[in-house]
Amino acid sequence: MFIIDEHRNALIAKSKGVDPESEAFHLKNSYRFTQSQNDAAFALHAMETAAFSLGLGCVILGSPLNDIPGLIETLHLPEYTYPVLGLAIGKPDQEPALKPRMPRTMQFFENTYPADGDAVLAGLPEFDAAVHQYYDLRQADRPVDAFSDQIATVSQQDVSGKTLLDKAAAQGFDLDK
Template sequence: MNPTIDLLRNHRSIRKFKDERLSTEQIQAIVASAQAASTSSHVQAYTIIGVTDKEKKQKLAELAGNQAYVAENGHFFVFCADLYRHQQIGEWAEVEIEESLQSTEKFMVAVIDAALAAQNATVAAESMGLGVCYIGGIRNNLQGVQEVLQIPELVLPLFGLAVGIPDQQPDLKPRLPQEVIYHENSYKAAEAEVKPYLNQYDEVMQHYYDVRTSGKRKDRWSDLVMSTLKGKSRMYMKDFVEKQGFNRK
C-alpha cells in the first residue's frame, strides 16, 4: 500500500545480530523517534536506559533467562515507566503530588507512555534496516535488573529492546484474523462470532510450526496460549510494582 505500511507489516523478531555496534547517530535517531511518540498530558513518564557495558549486558542476559541476544547485539535499550523525575520536580517546587504519583491512573500513564515510545523506536530502527527483539524476560528478576542499572524508586523496568544488524531472516509469524482483533461498535463475545476464526487460526499456526521445524512441532495457537497462562509466572510483580511506589492508590 505504501512503504510505511509495508515496513510495519514485515516486522519480525530478530534473535541473531552481526557483531557490529550501532553508531551514535543511529542511537540518537532511535531515541529521538521514541521521544516523538504521543504522551499523556505531555508528562513523558518514561526513561530509556542504553546498556553498552559488556558485563552489565551479560548480567541482564542471565537475568532474562540466558538469552544470548540480550548481550550480543548492536545496542540494548531498557524501557522504564518513570515518575521519579516528577517526584523530584514536586519536591523542588514544594508541591504535594505523592498521592497522584501512587495512583493506578498514573501507573497506567507511565506504562503506556513507555510502550508507545518503544514502538516508535522499533519502527525507526527497522526503517534503517536494523532488526529488533523485545525482551520481556528482564521481568523474570526485576530486583536484579534494578541493582544492575541502579534504578531508584518510582522507576519500573518494563522490557528490553535488542537492536542491531540482522544476521538471520526468520519467517513472518501469522497473526490472529482481524475478525477476532477488530470489533465495530460493540465487543463480539458470542462463540459463533469468534470460535470459527480461532479454529482457522489454529490450523494456520499448526502449518507454520510444521514447516518451520520440518515436522518436529505442530502446535496450535490456542494450546500454546493455554500452556502459557496455566503457568504462574512472575507472580511477585504486584509486590515489586508497589514497592517501587506505583499503583498504591
C-alpha cells in the same frame, strides 16, 4: 529497557515545593503508573518501528521481568521507577517468513465486544494451521503446538508466585490508590 519514570517528575515536583510524602502527591498512584506503563510501551513501539524502517530487526524482551528486583538493582533504578520491557535491536542474520497474524475478525470489533464466543473464534482453526505450518517450516525437528493449544497450556500455568505489584510497591508506587 523501557522504564516507568515518575522519579524525574517527583524531583521536578519537589523542586516546586511539592512534598512526595504528602497526601497531595499522586505521581505514585495506580493511574499514573498505568499511564506511564502505556507511555513506555508506546515508546518501545515507536523505536521498533524506527529500527525496522532502517532495515534493522528487533526482539521485544519480556524475560528481564522474571527478576525485577535484580533488574532494578542492576540498572540502579531509583524510587518511582519500574522496568516495563526491553528491546534488542540489531541486524538480522536471517530473513524468515513473516509470522502469521491473527485474523482481524478475532481482533477488531465495531462498537462492542461480540457476545457470541463462536463468532470471536471463527477464524481460529485456520490461524492454528497457519501458525503450525510457519513453525514447522522454520524448525521441522522441533514440533510446536497449535496456537490454541499454547493458550490452553498457558492458561493453566500457575504464575501466582510471579507477583509484580509488590515489586512496584517496593519502588514507592501505591497501586491501591
